[in-house]
Every structure is written in structure tokens, then in C-alpha cells.
Amino acid sequence: xxxxxxxxxxxxxxxxxxxxxxxxxxxxxxxxxxxxxxxxxxxxxxxxxxxxxxxxxxxxxxxxxxxxxxxxxxxxxxxxxxxxxxxxxxxxxxxxxxxxxxxxxxxxxxxxxxxxxxxxxxxxxxxxxxxxxxxx
Amino acid sequence: xxxxxxxxxxxxxxxxxxxxxxxxxxxxxxxxxxxxxxxxxxxxxxxxxxxxxxxxxxxxxxxxxxxxxxxxxxxxxxxxxxxxxxxxxxxxxxxxxxxxxxxxxxxxxxxxxxxxxxxxxxxxxxxxxxxxxxxxxxxxxxxxxxxxxxxxxxxxxxxxxxxxxxxxxxxxxxxxxxxxxxxxxxxxxxxxxxxxxxxxxxxxxxxxxxxxxxxxxxxxxxxxxxxxxxxxxxxxxxxxxxxxxxxxxxxxxxxxxxxxxxxxxxxxxxxxxxxxxxxxxxxxxxxxxxxxxxxxxxxxxxxxxxxxxxxxxxxxxxxxxxxxxxxxxxxxxxxxxxxxxxxxxxxxxxxxxxxxxxxxxxxxxxxxxxxxxxxxxxxxxxxxxxxxxxxxxxxxxxxxxxxxxxxxxxxxxxxxxxxxxxxxxxxxxxxxxxxxxxxxxxxxxxxxxxxxxxxxxxx
Numbered sequence: 351x352x353x354x355x356x357x358x359x360x361x362x363x364x365x366x367x368x369x370x371x372x373x374x375x376x377x378x379x380x381x382x383x384x385x386x387x388x389x390x391x392x393x394x395x396x397x398x399x400x401x402x403x404x405x406x407x408x409x410x411x412x413x414x415x416x417x418x419x420x421x422x423x424x425x426x427x428x429x430x431x432x433x434x435x436x437x438x439x440x441x442x443x444x445x446x447x448x449x450x451x452x453x454x455x456x457x458x459x460x461x462x463x464x465x466x467x468x469x470x471x472x473x474x475x476x477x478x479x480x481x482x483x484x485x486x
Numbered sequence: 487x488x489x490x491x492x493x494x495x496x497x498x499x500x501x502x503x504x505x506x507x508x509x510x511x512x513x514x515x516x517x518x519x520x521x522x523x524x525x526x527x528x529x530x531x532x533x534x535x536x537x538x539x540x541x542x543x544x545x546x547x548x549x550x551x552x553x554x555x556x557x558x559x560x561x562x563x564x565x566x567x568x569x570x571x572x573x574x575x576x577x578x579x580x581x582x583x584x585x586x587x588x589x590x591x592x593x594x595x596x597x598x599x600x601x602x603x604x605x606x607x608x609x610x611x612x613x614x615x616x617x618x619x620x621x622x623x624x625x626x627x628x629x630x631x632x633x634x635x636x637x638x639x640x641x642x643x644x645x646x647x648x649x650x651x652x653x654x655x656x657x658x659x660x661x662x663x664x665x666x667x668x669x670x671x672x673x674x675x676x677x678x679x680x681x682x683x684x685x686x687x688x689x690x691x692x693x694x695x696x697x698x699x700x701x702x703x704x705x706x707x708x709x710x711x712x713x714x715x716x717x718x719x720x721x722x723x724x725x726x727x728x729x730x731x732x733x734x735x736x737x738x739x740x741x742x743x744x745x746x747x748x749x750x751x752x753x754x755x756x757x758x759x760x761x762x763x764x765x766x767x768x769x770x771x772x773x774x775x776x777x778x779x780x781x782x783x784x785x786x787x788x789x790x791x792x793x794x795x796x797x798x799x800x801x802x803x804x805x806x807x808x809x810x811x812x813x814x815x816x817x818x819x820x821x822x823x824x825x826x827x828x829x830x831x832x833x834x835x836x837x838x839x840x841x842x843x844x845x846x847x848x849x850x851x852x853x854x855x856x857x858x859x860x861x862x863x864x865x866x867x868x869x870x871x872x873x874x875x876x877x878x879x880x881x882x883x884x885x886x887x888x889x890x891x892x893x894x895x896x897x898x899x900x901x902x903x904x905x906x907x908x909x910x911x912x913x914x915x916x917x918x919x920x921x922x923x924x925x926x927x928x929x930x931x932x933x934x935x936x937x938x939x940x941x942x943x944x945x
Contacts, residue, residue, distance in 0.1 A: 369928060391682055391684060391685060393684040395684060395687070398897060398899065398900045400843075400845055400900070401845035401847060401856055402844075402845030402846050402847050402856075402899040402900040403846065403847050403848060403898075403899040404899070405897035405898050405899050405900055406683060406684075406687050407687060407691060407710070407711065407897070408684050408687045408688045408691065409710075411684055411685065411688045413685065435710050436708060436709050436710070436927075436928050437709045437710055437711055437712050437893055437895070437927075437928045438710065438711040438712070438893070438895050438897075438928075439892065439893065439928055441892050441895070441902070443843045443858075443860060443892070443902065444843055444858045444860050445843050445845045445856060445858045446843040446844070446845055446895075446900045446901070446902060448895070448900075453684060455682050455684065457682075463682075473928065474890065475890060475891070475892045476890055478841075478843070478860035478861065478892070479860070
């Protein structure tokens with residue numbers, strides 16, 4: 351199971367999205383058998399990074415419980431789609447950074463977890479630089 | 487399996503397996519989440535167990551006996567044979583209780599017992615117990631009959647008083663608190679058992695949405711994580727449409743410094759008196775004297791800050807800032823009105839637009855907050871003029887938001903805030919700085935100046 355992996359791809363290969371746009375894509379399992387899956391969670395979320403403790407908020411969340419009868423064929427890619435919110439926008443600050451990503455988390459029947467995620471940019475806010483009028 | 491490094495483009499994959507210990511990184515996870523959750527469940531279960539046990543003991547020894555006295559004990563007659571004040575010497579001093587020997591007959595049986603109430607508890611206050619036993623008279627010639635209540639299940643148990651005691655119910659608060667904390671913790675942890683970080687976050691977000699007191703509750707639907715602007719929009723200005731609230735009232739700051747100064751110097755003064763007394767009495771305590779010097783220094787510095795703030799608060803009048811439009815968006819322009827009262831000879835007043843990042847983090851057992859100014863632009867500057875009492879300085883200027891500015895943001899530990907800051911340099915007074923927060927919403931890339939505007943307040 352150590353070689354297992356999840357690849358997340360976005361449609362249109364875009365990485366900067368505007369609020370209200372639709373973000374869609376697919377996730378692909380590499381060397382994970384369907385019978386090994388217990389549950390799949392797909393989340394569109396933002397996390398904070400930087401000096402402060404980490405904050406996390408989930409914009410869209412879906413869970414498939416394979417153990418409870420839902421079937422997922424790992425040979426085919428899974429799809430996700432969401433309308434992006436107005437805020438918060440991606441931000442590269444000095445002590446506060448906000449990152450958006452799509453995260454796919456798989457719970458295995460044997461008790462382990464696999465996580466695959468891909469970042470994307472929401473909005474086009476330039477990075478901040480302390481002491482300079484860099485936002486202009 | 488170790489996490490793989492991120493691929494170019496921010497994509498990465500990793501596997502998570504059960505571990506007893508994880509690497510510590512700041513306040514982030516320091517161990518296995520499952521082991522941690524199991525430990526927390528055990529911890530709260532222990533609380534619950536202690537609470538249940540305490541509740542059961544309180545119920546069986548305090549509540550039930552008292553209830554039985556009031557509902558099941560049978561009224562009867564008795565005579566008083568002896569009386570005294572029982573005493574018990576403990577670590578907290580001597581405590582007392584009323585002890586009265588009574589005699590009563592049930593059929594062919596005669597019972598002679600020491601009693602008063604069902605609990606027979608000791609407490610402080612000898613006079614109160616004396617007053618109790620004084621109510622019962624002993625007459626060997628013509629014995630006086632008193633009402634008593636005996637236990638039909640155990641006729642050898644009887645009391646001279648019934649009723650409910652308030653402190654018994656107060657005691658129940660302790661086990662009930664343990665039960666609530668334990669039960670709440672166990673339920674919370676069990677509900678979160680085996681759930682991912684994202685799943686837990688979703689549950690917490692749903693709970694927060696139901697909370698009417700959340701910070702950005704009103705704005706959350708349209709602009710998640712953007713602070714609510716109701717406080718500003720509800721405050722009309724006299725010249726322009728909205729009056730901006732000040733970030734920290736000078737009065738509160740002054741009061742806070744007063745309390746700190748009083749608290750610190752109050753404690754330090756005790757040791758100063760001891761040290762000075764030792765010198766006056768000719769037996770100088772040199773260690774104490776040297777030890778308290780830095781503490782006295784801090785006390786003097788706090789007094790200096792207090793006096794400085796007092797001068798600023800009383801000598802420099804209030805600063806008002808009003809704005810024609812709110813909330814703002816990147817690229818917006820609006821009018822700004824600044825008023826400064828007092829009787830002052832001002833070297834300069836600068837009005838600046840500032841953006842600050844704020845990060846709160848735990849360091850050991852302390853929680854610290856750090857702010858960093860990431861944007862500053864001077865909006866207007868006025869130099870060398872006099873402000874007369876009753877004739878405040880007033881100025882208007884244009885305020886332009888940067889076209890690609892980050893919007894206001896607030897989460898539990900991080901924030902991004904915009905402020906209008908008025909910085910004054912007054913001759914003969916300490917410099918002062920007053921901040922007025924603004925709310926900036928995310929823009930759509932186009933300035934909103936095409937929308938209908940009404941800068942002025944209605945007459």
C-alpha cells in the first residue's frame with residue numbers, strides 16, 4: 351500500500367480562479383484497489399499558514415462511504431465540481447498566508463489513510479511585502 | 487510511509503498511518519490523533535465517573551435522607567432528657583452541632599437517642615447551636631413533650647426538625663459540573679472519533695452558523711471570513727455618511743493602565759516598605775533592597791505610561807473620522823472627514839491608510855498575538871496650526887483603496903485588517919495615534935464608482 355497515491359487534476363489546467371467561477375476536476379487513484387477503500391472524502395478548503403496557529407475552513411465537502419454500500423471504481427477517475435465563494439481570496443502575506451486547495455482523503459479498510467491535494471489560487475491579490483506599498 | 491514532497495504546482499500525495507508519536511511542529515499535532523482522542527475520551531470519562539460517583543454519594547447521604555424525613559418519617563411525641571453542644575476540632579478550627587437526647591415509646595419499645603436533624607453535621611457558629619438547644623426545656627418533675635419524627639423502617643432513628651436545607655442543593659453543583667464537563671467531552675470526542683480534519687471542520691462550521699453571536703455571522707453567506715460591518719454602518723456621521731469607531735478607546739486604555747499601575751505598584755510597595763523599614767531600623771535587608779529595584783523600575787515605567795496616556799486623553803480632545811462610503815472594495819475612492827478637538831498647537835497631523843496582518847499563536851502555555859503592517863499610504867498631512875477650544879480642526883480628503891488590495895479577513899487565529907490611522911505631533915504633548923477600522927470586501931476587479939453615491943449626510 352505504500353506505493354498508493356492520489357492525483358488531483360483541474361479541468362482546463364487553470365490555477366487562478368475568480369470568485370463565483372466553477373472549479374471542477376478529477377482525482378485518480380494509482381495502485382489502489384476498489385476493495386481496499388473504506389471511504390473517500392473530497393474537500394475544497396482553505397488553510398492559513400504563517401506565524402499564527404493554523405486555521406482551516408471547508409467550502410465544499412463530500413464523503414462516500416464505500417463500507418456502507420456505495421461503490422467506487424478506482425480504475426476510473428472521480429469527479430468534483432464546485433462554485434467558488436467570494437472570500438477569502440488566496441493571499442501571500444508576511445505573517446498570514448491563505449491557501450486554497452482540493453483535498454482528497456481516502457480511508458482504507460486496513461486502517462490507514464491516503465491524502466492527495468492540489469492547490470489553486472482564488473482571486474488575484476498580489477503578495478504583500480512589509481514596509482512597501484507593494485499592494486499597489 | 488513518509489509524506490512525499492509536493493510536486494511542482496502545489497500537488498502532492500501522502501499516506502497517513504497510525505503512529506504513536508508524530509513530529510512536533512509549533513502548536514500543531516504532537517502525536518497520534520487516534521491515541522490523543524482515546525486519551526481525551528478517557529480523561530473526560532474519568533470526569534464523568536467522578537461526577538456520577540459524587541452525585542450518587544450526595545444523593546444517598548444528603549438528598550434521600552432529607553426527602554425521607556419530610557415524606558416518610560412518622561410524627562410522634564418525645565421528651566428531652568439531656569442537651570449539649572457537640573464540638574469537633576479540625577484543621578479549619580472548631581465546629582459545632584446541637585445534640586439533644588430524647589426518649590420516645592413505640593408499643594412496648596422505648597428509644598433513647600441523641601439527635602437533632604437527620605444530617606448531624608457540624609458547622610461553625612456556636613451561638614446558633616446554643617439558641618437551638620435553648621428552645622428545648624428539661625423539666626424532671628413535669629417532662630415537656632416535643633414533636634419528633636421517627637423512621638418507620640428503622641424506629642431507632644428520629645429527628646426533632648424537618649424541612650429542606652439550601653446548602654445541600656448547592657453541594658450538588660459540584661458533581662453536576664463534573665458530569666456536564668465529562669459527558670460533554672465524551673460526546674464531543676466520540677462524535678469526532680475517526681473523522682478527518684476536514685470533516686470536523688465542516689461540523690464546527692455548521693455549529694457556528696447556528697450561533698447568532700459569531701463575528702461575521704451576517705456577512706458569512708456572501709463574504710465568508712470577512713468581518714461584519716454592521717458596527718460601522720449603524721453609526722451615522724455628522725458630515726459624511728458614516729462615523730468610524732475607534733479601535734481602542736483612549737478611556738479604556740487609560741483605565742487599563744490605571745489598573746495595571748495600581749496592581750503592580752500595590753504589590754511592589756509592600757516590599758518597598760519592608761526594605762525601607764529595615765534600613766530605618768538599622769538592620770538593612772540588602773538582598774531584598776537589590777531584588778526589588780527592577781520591580782520598582784517597572785512600576786515607575788507603568789506610572790509614566792499612565793501619566794502619558796492621561797495627558798493624551800485629557801489634554802488632546804477626541805478625534806473623529808467619518809467616511810462617505812462603507813464597506814469599501816479594492817479600487818474604490820471615497821471622501822474622508824477628520825476632526826480634532828482640543829486646545830492644541832499642532833506640529834503635524836497625518837492621516838494614513840494602513841493594512842495590518844494579525845497572527846495569534848500559542849507558545850508553551852502562553853497565547854501571543856503579533857501584528858505586522860504590510861501597507862501604509864499617507865492620505866493627508868496638515869502641519870503647523872493651532873486648534874482652539876470649541877473650534878476643532880476639520881479637514882476632508884479623498885481616500886483611495888489600492889486596486890488589488892486584499893480584503894478584510896478574520897479567522898480564529900489570523901486576521902487582515904484595514905484602518906484609517908490619525909497620528910498627531912502636538913507641541914508640548916506626547917505624540918498620539920488613533921486607529922479607525924474599515925471593512926474591505928473582495929472586489930470583482932472593477933471599481934464600484936459607477937454606483938449611485940451620496941457622500942453627505944442628509945440634513
